[in-house]
Amino acid sequence: MDPRHLRAFLHIVETGSFSAAAERVNLTQPALSRQIHLLEDEAGEILLRRTGRGAEPTEAGLVLVEHARAILEAIDGARRAMGVRRSQVTGRVTVGLPPSVGVRLTAPLVRRFREHHPLVGLCLVEELSGVVQEGLLSGWIDVGLLYAQAASPALAQEALLTEDLALIGRPDQMPGGSDCVPVRALAELPILLPGRRHGLRALVDQAAFRHGIVVRVDIEADSLRVLGELAHAGLGLVVHAPSAFAPDLAAGTLVARPLGEPPLQRAIVLAWPRDRAPSRAALAMAETVRELLKTGGWPTPQP
The missing domain is CATH 3.40.190.290 (D-Maltodextrin-Binding Protein; domain 2)
Incomplete structure (x- = not known):
């Protein structure tokens, strides 16, 4: 059944009038009547009875009312769910961290990232900063944390902390x-x-x-x-x-x-390749790192 026809049917039931329903949905009465005729043909039943005061559902129409509402609610729910999915970040991101950074940052970073981006596949690479840099330059790491003093100029860098x-x-x-x-x-x-x-x-x-x-x-x-x-x-x-x-x-x-x-x-920087636009997943990971550091996710005991 066409959802447009079901909506037109419910508007008539709710308003009790073809003319009021036509005004609500911004259609002419003949156009609205055609939709109801098509729905009745598909249902094989008379669904609405015209009266001197307007229109009311028949016995078959009353059966359809509840089903029509459930069908339209399910369609609206599906549209909302798909809209939420489109607004969420998906894909996969590989993040590289030197061991001395990973030992402090990995668990809180993964926890926060998964809370905000559950649809993203996550790969963690804990390696020496030289290996992380090689991965960024060759493309198998999307975003990484490095020490600024050793970072290649071929990488875009954003200072995080000293x-x-x-x-x-x-x-x-x-x-x-x-x-x-x-x-x-x-x-x-x-x-x-x-x-x-x-x-x-x-x-x-x-x-x-x-x-x-x-x-x-x-x-x-x-x-x-x-x-x-x-x-x-x-x-x-x-x-x-x-x-x-x-x-x-x-x-x-x-x-x-x-x-x-x-x-x-030593200065720690967020780094990614200059010659490749970061994916939405990589941008989300970079933002998660920034948020984590802003909210005290980095322990800094004094010597």
Whole structure:
């Protein structure tokens, strides 16, 4: 049955008049009458009876009234549902995060993104910043977080936050004093750092060059977990953002001292390829990252 004919039928039942119904739907009475004739032909029943006061449904018409309302409500519901779906973001997005960022951001980011965009397929890549950058440039990562000092100019970048770096280790392994540790001290202390593909390593090497020293890197480890375990074992001191070791610092098993005066810092940026327009899913992920940081989703313990 044509929904237009059902609506015309219900308008007549509700108003009790062909003329009033025709005025309501902005049709001529003959046009409205044709719709009712077509509906009656399809139903095989007389649905409306004309009276001196207007029109009223027949017994068959009364049966159709409830069905017609249910049919039209279902059609309207389907249209609303499709409209909501069109307004929602769909597709798939791959987001890349360095481990020191992922350890703090992954769970709250995924939770918030899934709450707002349940129809988007999500792929998380936790890799060294160099690998994340390669993925962005080659196209298999849509949006990523990187350290600004190591980000390629071929990537569009949006500054998110800046963190002070610190020297982190066991209390009995830290150099004497309670003030900040000078960058020059990195030439003498047993330092634990990731390899040279890591954005943090590039930042530390640049700072060492500016101070005319070579950092004494006793052990390289491309794993935040391994760096933490080595520091716990007393095998060296980690240069990192304190937020990456927040539970250990809170427990007192590791301590942090500010590094450099003014403090050595790293900037974290949101990045995506300049030569590709981001998808709606990638834009939604970028906006979720911004919202999360604005609402305190990034722990920042002080050294």
